[in-house]
Amino acid sequence: MRKGISNLRTILVFLAVWIVLNESIHWTTLVMGLVLSIITLLITNTFLLRGDYAGFYRIRIRTFVKYVLVVIGQVFHSGFKAIRRILNGQDTVTIDEFKSGLDQDLPLALLATAVTLTPGTVTVGLKDSTLLILRFKDSPSDTASPSDDWKPLSIESILMEERS
Secondary structure: HHHHHHHHHHHHHHHHHHHHOOOOOOOOOOOOHHHHHHHHHHHHHHOOOOOHHHOOOOOOOHHHHHHHHHHHHHHHHHHHHHHHHHHOOOOOOOEEEEEOOOOOHHHHHHHHHHOOOOOOOEEEEEEEEEEEEEEEEEOOOOOOHHHHHHHOOHHHHHHHHHHO
């Protein structure tokens, strides 16, 4: 019964996305969206996902809101610094490794996404909780780690709260 309610919620979310993408609430749009939602859920559950992925990839709303607010703040902060660097011709880049204390896929993906969303930094690789980060350097002699310029530790601490 509980799985059926979860599946119904998922189908309704898929249907809502379908309606938004089609920009129409015609009966054919609804039927087509419903059919495609059911097919997508069946294919996903049968071939792609094993186990209780809804429980495994769950994140509390409070944690998510904190994550979004911190990322938005860092995007603006780093954006202004990146603009200054570009205007001053400081376009030297480096690739750094950032060893994360996170050990689950979802928090690591959220951390990598936050790095990539932040101007001046891009996650170019992720292996065994280590992120490879392409980032601007302040000068060619700059040897500072990414945590000195961009604060992955603040996002990492928010995502670690989810585990406790």
